[in-house]
Amino acid sequence: MIRPWRLGLLPWALLGCGARTGLEVRDAGPLPPQCVTDQDCDDRAFCNGAETCQEERCIPGAPLVCLGSTACSTVACDEEARACRTTPATEDRDRDGFRAPRPGTSPGSPDRCGDDCDDDDPEVHPGAVERCNGVDDDCNGIIDDNATLTPTGDAVRVSEAAVAPSGPGGVQWTGSRYGVSYWGYDSGRAHVYFRQIDRTGAPSAMQQQVTTTPNDAFGAALAWNGRVLGAVWQDRRDPSGGYEIYFNRLTPGGRAARARPAHLLRAGLLHQPQHRVDGGGVRAGLAGRARLRGRRGATRCTRSASTPRGGSSSPIRG
Numbered sequence: 001m002i003r004p005w006r007l008g009l010l011p012w013a014l015l016g017c018g019a020r021t022g023l024e025v026r027d028a029g030p031l032p033p034q035c036v037t038d039q040d041c042d043d044r045a046f047c048n049g050a051e052t053c054q055e056e057r058c059i060p061g062a063p064l065v066c067l068g069s070t071a072c073s074t075v076a077c078d079e080e081a082r083a084c085r086t087t088p089a090t091e092d093r094d095r096d097g098f099r100a101p102r103p104g105t106s107p108g109s110p111d112r113c114g115d116d117c118d119d120d121d122p123e124v125h126p127g128a129v130e131r132c133n134g135v136d137d138d139c140n141g142i143i144d145d146n147a148t149l150t151p152t153g154d155a156v157r158v159s160e161a162a163v164a165p166s167g168p169g170g171v172q173w174t175g176s177r178y179g180v181s182y183w184g185y186d187s188g189r190a191h192v193y194f195r196q197i198d199r200t201g202a203p204s205a206m207q208q209q210v211t212t213t214p215n216d217a218f219g220a221a222l223a224w225n226g227r228v229l230g231a232v233w234q235d236r237r238d239p240s241g242g243y244e245i246y247f248n249r250l251t252p253g254g255r256a257a258r259a260r261p262a263h264l265l266r267a268g269l270l271h272q273p274q275h276r277v278d279g280g281g282v283r284a285g286l287a288g289r290a291r292l293r294g295r296r297g298a299t300r301c302t303r304s305a306s307t308p309r310g311g312s313s314s315p316i317r318g
């Protein structure tokens with residue numbers, strides 16, 4: 001049994017025990033300031049704006065906004081230059097002070113951003129001196145302005161003496177030399193021939209006979225696609241005697257690109273047609289008297305057939 005007077009001493013005993021721990025409670029006080037001046041907040045970057053010290057706290061700056069970007073240039077902040085810098089959308093590869101057009105545009109077109117028609121040649125640019133060299137030096141869209149070409153030296157005979165009489169066909173530059181086609185008579189029959197001519201104009205190989213059928217053939221027009229030549233001519237191998245338009249692919253040396261017969265493009269002509277061939281296909285403009293479905297009469301028409309890469313053309317019948 002605890003006597004009442006002893007219970008009255010308990011709070012004093014507890015206080016006495018706490019006093020013997022040695023712990024001391026103090027107020028933490030205010031935190032030290034984050035900054036005192038604006039310099040304390042500077043992160044040494046330029047494009048993100050200037051930091052400031054406000055009420056002892058660092059406040060981020062406003063990023064620099066660069067204005068003036070267009071379709072032809074982009075204006076953006078340059079950290080190294082510590083300023084807004086303009087970057088053109090086009091190049092000046094030859095460093096002649098004139099820029100090339102944007103990709104997909106050409107000199108003179110809207111939003112071209114440049115009018116240098118040959119950005120790999122520093123002597124070709126708008127305002128350059130136009131020379132008689134087969135190049136549009138001043139980029140005005142005209143090659144050799146007001147120039148007249150006068151042949152120099154003696155003419156070069158392309159057809160061999162045994163092929164006579166003869167007539168012109170076509171000519172194409174194949175990257176290292178010219179390919180020339182023509183027709184001529186041999187033993188009473190007209191055939192189509194081909195010959196290579198070097199860059200000086202001198203024959204560099206023997207002539208090749210393109211057509212071998214025992215009938216008259218005339219032409220041929222030529223086109224070059226960077227790999228093979230396309231040739232189109234007329235002959236009358238048809239037993240009925242009517243002229244027809246034929247096409248074949250030739251190597252740069254004038255031989256058939258593949259061992260296959262020429263492709264018939266147009267049948268039934270009685271007179272020689274006018275024809276041409278370009279890199280995208282064959283176009284034959286047929287003028288003169290033609291036999292169409294057994295009838296005779298005057299006609300003028302244009303037929304075109306594109307020859308797929310590595311494939312053959314489809315016949316076009318009249």
